[in-house]
Amino acid sequence: MNRTDTVGSGRSFRVPGRLVPAVLGGFLLVYFAFPFLSFLSRTGTANVAARLSTPEAQAAIRNSLLTAPVSTAVATVFGVPLAYLLARASFVGKRLVEGIVVLPLVLPPVVGGAMLLTAVGRFTPVGRVAAAAGVPLTGSLLGVVLAQTFVAAPFVVITARAGFGSVDERLEQASRSLGYGPLATFWNVSLPLARGAILAGITLTFARAIGEFGATMMVAYNPRTIPTRIWIDFISGGIDTVVPLALALLAITLAVITAVQRFGRIPTVVDG
Amino acid sequence: MTNETGESRVRLAIDALSHRYGDELAVDDVSFGIEAGELVALVGPSGCGKTTVVQSIAGHVRPTAGRIALHGEDVTGVPPEDRGVSIVFQRSTLYPHMTVGENVAYGLDARGVAPARREALVSKHLELVALDDQREARPTELSGGQRRRAELARALAPSPDVLLLDEPLSALDRTLRIRLREEIARIQRETGVTTLFVTHDQEDAMALADRLVVMNEGRIVGRGRPRDLYESPPTPFVASFLGRANTFSATVLKSNPLTVRRGDETVEIRGVKADVSDDSTVTCHVHPEDLSVRPAESRATNPSIRGTVAHVADVGRRYDVTVRIGSGEDLVAEQVSSPPAVDDDVAVAFPGDRLHLFDRDEGRRVPLSAV
Incomplete structure (x- = not known):
């Protein structure tokens, strides 16, 4: 039998290999970019500088700049060790722990906020004690931090875990055999080698935290952050009143991402 | 195995070592010893349990049963960092965020070696493996063979009691493998370091080792001088595996x-x-x-x-x-x-x-x- 007979057909029509994914991906890109551009095109109609200099806007920016870094720091300090454990250790109930980690991701933020209220709200035991001690856990900057951390922390845990997972365990074993204990090995080897992923996780967490609205609205409607302020402006003044603060939020987030990537020297596409 | 002063020359002793992964018995009652300065090859086909033995000696695996002794002292429960056992793996474990020199100095820093002495030791070991001109290079800039040699330098710099080589040549092509094999023999001769060389390659084992320990399916199936084992194999497996x-x-x-x-x-x-x-x-x-x-x-x-x-x-x-x-x-x-x-x-x-x-x-x- 002539072997070419069986595969001969279907050769006349050839689609360039990357055409299909490019077209499909292109649709999504246009869908992302179009609303973005149409929103930006409104900046001319709104008086950006004037609206950003109002006391309400200034307070919102200040509050966001105070809370989001704190939430990110809290998520990182507690989340990176957890990520390391999930990457390295196998233990009974690991599946459960993994489920708990992604719980805030799959919950609608507003529901997450409601849950937080049932845990630390003013009329719960914890909330009452804290309020009596002068540190109310709701309707305060601390409440904003609690809401942001709840919603945003999974990003740093999940991303850092993938980063630790891609570090060959033998590099850590070599460090142990060269005389370093587990903590020194984590500090000298695991952390620097997973740095790219951890920084990416921190960036995602920060972006998520500073933009957090749903849970924040439930736990701390006051004091206002940029997202809650945007909501109030929208309700009272319509779309154009929202543009200046939205741009401010975008600028802050972009600045932080750029700074982290520059400082952390993360390659743009894949981490090296 | 005792010299004139009555002191045992056995540097490393593995006694009735067994290890299970779940239900699977990976290592079954393995015992052998290595004398100071000796180069012993642990050989066997892939999956015979030899890597588990090495990991137990290094302290990265806690064996299910048995004892590991260094200088006659039980170290079975001692963490890897307190054993004085260096290890070189099949795949490179050089730290990409450090230079070659920093990699070699890494184990010395852990022991608090003074800076001047540390620099001298790094230079000495880089010279030993003929990499003194690559001190400031990053591991990624080195060739495969150079990386192996840098790892040997890093493992030897802290003067380990025992050097474990876990399939160090298996990822290399044939020409490079033979050259590095000779290099390892020379370095071992010059430093006199007690070495356990683990390999599935009988040729590497026969070429390098003073003594062979042959493993199959978790058990030791033969031991002795390479030539003796080859010429009078104790089992059909050893006969087939070595030949x-x-x-x-x-x-x-x-x-x-x-x-x-x-x-x-x-x-x-x-x-x-x-x-x-x-x-x-x-x-x-x-x-x-x-x-x-x-x-x-x-x-x-x-x-x-x-x-x-x-x-x-x-x-x-x-x-x-x-x-x-x-x-x-x-x-x-x-x-x-x-x-x-x-x-x-x-x-x-x-x-x-x-x-x-x-x-x-x-x-x-x-x-x-x-x-």
């Missing part, structure tokens, strides 16, 4: 002179008697270089087995002639020149004293002696 699988089964008709029967063929091995009872089933092994192929009808003094040439492979400096001697039984003969053609009827002959005989039921080597 080549080259066996046929037969039934003993008579033990003096040894006469065996396979199928309708009777083979008398003149001048040799065997310590074996009549009618026992035996596995016979002959190394390929001891076999010669000749025309079927030729009369010869050496014992021979009839067969048909199934395959001839030209491997350059010799031919590997595969002769089918029965259903599913092949023998490979190495021949330097004029190989037979495929489908030729031939006789495979071997000198009687080059035969290795194993009792099938008892699994032991059958001693042969001259009549």
Whole structure:
């Protein structure tokens, strides 16, 4: 039998290999970019500088700049060790722990906020004690931090875990055999080698935290952050009143991402 | 194993080591020792449990049972960082965020070596592996062979009591492997470091080691000097693993002179008697270089087995002639020149004293002696 007979057909029509994914991906890109551009095109109609200099806007920016870094720091300090454990250790109930980690991701933020209220709200035991001690856990900057951390922390845990997972365990074993204990090995080897992923996780967490609205609205409607302020402006003044603060939020987030990537020297596409 | 002062020379002792992963027994009652300055190779096929043994010695695996002693002191529960055991893995574990020099200095820093002494030790070990001009390079800039040597320098710099080499050559191509093998032999000679070399490659093991420990399916199946093990293998497995699988089964008709029967063929091995009872089933092994192929009808003094040439492979400096001697039984003969053609009827002959005989039921080597 002539072997070419069986595969001969279907050769006349050839689609360039990357055409299909490019077209499909292109649709999504246009869908992302179009609303973005149409929103930006409104900046001319709104008086950006004037609206950003109002006391309400200034307070919102200040509050966001105070809370989001704190939430990110809290998520990182507690989340990176957890990520390391999930990457390295196998233990009974690991599946459960993994489920708990992604719980805030799959919950609608507003529901997450409601849950937080049932845990630390003013009329719960914890909330009452804290309020009596002068540190109310709701309707305060601390409440904003609690809401942001709840919603945003999974990003740093999940991303850092993938980063630790891609570090060959033998590099850590070599460090142990060269005389370093587990903590020194984590500090000298695991952390620097997973740095790219951890920084990416921190960036995602920060972006998520500073933009957090749903849970924040439930736990701390006051004091206002940029997202809650945007909501109030929208309700009272319509779309154009929202543009200046939205741009401010975008600028802050972009600045932080750029700074982290520059400082952390993360390659743009894949981490090296 | 004791010197004149009564002090034991055994540097590392593994005693009744067993390890389970879940239900699977990966290492089963393994015991062996290494004397100071010795280079011992732990050999066996992939998955035989040798890596688990190494990981237990290094302290990265806590064995299910058994003891590991360094200088006669039980270290089974001691963490890796307090053992003084360096390890080089199959794949590079150089730290990409450090220079070659920093990598070599890494183990010295852990021991708080003073800066001046540290620099001197780094230079000394980089010179030892001929990488002194690569001190400031990043590991990614090095070639595969240079990376291996940098790892050796890093492992040796803190003067470990024992150096573990876990398949250090297996990821390299053949030329580089042989060169690095010689390099390892030289470095081991110069430093005198007690070394356990783990490999699945019998050639690397035989070329390097003072002694071999052969493992299969979690157990030790042979130990001794490489040449001794090769020339008088204790089991068919060791014979096949150190040489080549080259066996046929037969039934003993008579033990003096040894006469065996396979199928309708009777083979008398003149001048040799065997310590074996009549009618026992035996596995016979002959190394390929001891076999010669000749025309079927030729009369010869050496014992021979009839067969048909199934395959001839030209491997350059010799031919590997595969002769089918029965259903599913092949023998490979190495021949330097004029190989037979495929489908030729031939006789495979071997000198009687080059035969290795194993009792099938008892699994032991059958001693042969001259009549």
